[in-house]
Amino acid sequence: MKDLQAPYPVSEAEQGFFRERGYIKLKNVLPPELIDRYRNEITRVVLERNPLLQKPMSERTTYEKAFVQVTNLWRQNEVVREFVFSEKLAGIAAQLMGVRGVRLYHDQALYKEPSGGITPWHADQYYWPLSNPNTCTVWVPLQATPLPLGPLAFSSRSHTVEIGRGLAISDESEQLIQESLAAQNFEYDEGPFDLGEVSYHYGWTFHRAGPNVSDIPRAVMTIIYMEDGIKVTDLTREEHHADRDAFLPGTKTGDPAATEMNPLLYRT
Numbered sequence: 712m713k714d715l716q717a718p719y720p721v722s723e724a725e726q727g728f729f730r731e732r733g734y735i736k737l738k739n740v741l742p743p744e745l746i747d748r749y750r751n752e753i754t755r756v757v758l759e760r761n762p763l764l765q766k767p768m769s770e771r772t773t774y775e776k777a778f779v780q781v782t783n784l785w786r787q788n789e790v791v792r793e794f795v796f797s798e799k800l801a802g803i804a805a806q807l808m809g810v811r812g813v814r815l816y817h818d819q820a821l822y823k824e825p826s827g828g829i830t831p832w833h834a835d836q837y838y839w840p841l842s843n844p845n846t847c848t849v850w851v852p853l854q855a856t857p858l859p860l861g862p863l864a865f866s867s868r869s870h871t872v873e874i875g876r877g878l879a880i881s882d883e884s885e886q887l888i889q890e891s892l893a894a895q896n897f898e899y900d901e902g903p904f905d906l907g908e909v910s911y912h913y914g915w916t917f918h919r920a921g922p923n924v925s926d927i928p929r930a931v932m933t934i935i936y937m938e939d940g941i942k943v944t945d946l947t948r949e950e951h952h953a954d955r956d957a958f959l960p961g962t963k964t965g966d967p968a969a970t971e972m973n974p975l976l977y978r979t
């Protein structure tokens with residue numbers, strides 16, 4: 712699968728866009744045949760792990776309605792591991808953030824089912840006990856994703872503000888962060904994704920997604936990168952404990968975030 716390893720030079724304009732706005736969408740990063748192959752395998756793992764699919768939508772919380780979430784698929788499936796270890800995707804992350812190397816924080820599949828709800832406004836790094844802002848996620852839709860499927864949407868430049876960073880994904884975060892971003896006149900970038908198009912966003916960029924009002928699942932794979940050398944911080948939120956145990960096992964405050972769960976995926 713050379714398309715997963717081929718270098719993808721990121722232009723200075725693209726790096727500037729990402730660092731100023733906190734996100735970027737890039738077209739034609741992955742070819743359709745490659746996405747088909749990995750979609751089948753990723754979907755198989757999601758169905759095997761089946762975390763929520765039995766629970767009726769009407770009985771779920773807002774978080775549970777947003778998506779079925781399965782993490783660290785690379786640990787259980789060799790084919791998905793090839794995808795998560797893509798040097799192309801990791802190299803783009805390193806170039807965008809302007810760092811020499813990136814490690815894996817974790818991967819996750821996010822399937823928004825038909826009739827799945829909104830993904831409320833949030834910033835991911837709320838959950839992560841990591842010592843600096845050089846973290847980002849690549850969001851890879853596994854089909855073309857027009858508005859009815861609930862593509863990821865971003866608040867441009869919002870990684871620069873601290874208001875709202877203390878809110879977990881919830882009805883409250885949707886309302887309060889929306890009000891705060893509107894008051895600051897940040898641009899809202901909500902658009903479809905073509906097949907092969909992917910986005911990257913910083914851990915502190917506020918983002919959300921609409922509901923899935925189509926009749927097919929919105930299948931998405933994500934990979935979360937952190938700068939090589941980033942450290943584990945104090946666990947100041949309840950959620951930090953779960954993340955440290957799951958994704959940084961055995962570490963304590965001040966340790967490098969570099970366990971066997973966090974392989975180096977790219978280095979210049």
Ligand SMILES: O=C(O)CCC(=O)C(=O)O
Pocket residue numbers: 777778821823830835848850863918919920931933
């Ligand atoms: O896929 C979604 O609806 C949300 C994705 C997200 O929040 C993320 O990848 O950080």
